Amino acid sequence: MRADAERSTARILKAAEVVLADEPGAPLERIADAAGLARATVHRRFSSRKALIDALTAQLNERYLLGLKQARVDSAPPLVALHRLTEIIFELKINNRFAMNAAANPATGAPRLDPEVLNGLDLLFTRLHAAGVITAAGPAWCRGVFLALLHEVDQLPADAPVLAGTDGGTGARIDLLARTVIGALGGSASPA
Amino acid sequence: MRADAERSTARILKAAEVVLADEPGAPLERIADAAGLARATVHRRFSSRKALIDALTAQLNERYLLGLKQARVDSAPPLVALHRLTEIIFELKINNRFAMNAAANPATGAPRLDPEVLNGLDLLFTRLHAAGVITAAGPAWCRGVFLALLHEVDQLPADAPVLAGTDGGTGARIDLLARTVIGALGGSASPA
DNA sequence: AGAAACTGAGTCATCCTTGTCTCAGTTGTG
DNA sequence: CACAACTGAGACAAGGATGACTCAGTTTCT
Structure with missing residues (x-):
């Protein structure tokens, strides 16, 4: 080529x-x-529209895997890994809104996320559970909650009251997301 | 007619x-x-496809309004209203999956939820905040989180670990949803 | 019963998108 | 430079969905 x-x-x-x-x-x-x-x-x-969309998904999967690696999901202290990963995936979301939504929406007929990616995410939540940071069992559920809240935080307008006192930028959103996820999954959402 | x-x-x-x-x-x-x-x-x-979808949305809005009324969102103790509403809206979700998703997805071009419905939901969260049940300010954010988690709970397979010890039926899901929402919004998720 | 409303089935034109193909012109690479 | 690869522009067929229309037959309501 x-x-x-x-x-x-x-x-x-x-x-x-x-x-x-x-x-x-x-x-x-x-x-x-x-x-x-x-x-x-x-x-x-x-060769076809489908092929293009598949390529987008494949691209997303690659970036996901890279992100999971960068966040050291398997070795860093789980809470640290969560924050790092949140940051990375938030960035991913911003630049891959379509592929992200497509992968989340089974109805679109688009391919889902790579199992390896799912495993990586699940590992993180399993470790968080083991460390007592969250109480919710079931990594798949945790993953779903995480991604759903990611989407919400992304949609949030910059002047939303929950972001009051911050610049409404990416940093504030990442904090909000991490806190909300932990709270949702039964942890004590430290406002740290 | x-x-x-x-x-x-x-x-x-x-x-x-x-x-x-x-x-x-x-x-x-x-x-x-x-x-x-x-x-x-x-x-x-x-007269057109659009007209049909609009009608579906209108129908959903009606049912929403009825549900908000039945839950006594404006007068019942907020925590009670939340549980009642959760139950009602969960039922709504099951029977109106398409309209629900369409209204949640701006990209579809479908009409969004009726402002009156949004106000009803916002009122509930404002009252929950005032009562100290949740700490998150910003009813719009609360609403978004609620609907997003509603979707996740709906997607959850019956044998998910988070539903362990329950029948995996509607009742268990409603409890899970209510608990998760409160936790996500900064309340203490009582496992009641 | 009888008028008016409603329906099924079929046809038709139209629009939009996809995917293929060709050919002349441009660009990169050895 | 010279050849191969790549591109733009355009034409083309095919397919699918939408929406309009007709007409014969059925159902409702008075």
């Missing part, structure tokens, strides 16, 4: 993420436009 | 809820089939 072709692929994926984020059913042409390419080129890279 | 026409309308709405719940983009013909009617009849009642 020639260098410019690779660039094109990257631009398509990026544009697709942006366009589909606020219009999941947008025609491929809109994505092509956003990428500054012709529709035919999109078809050359991705 | 003749009596049988009214019946048809009701059957269409019911069928649409069922069909769209697990295939949001399903063609109108599938809805017509499920309703035991001809596609043309659907078009006679609802």
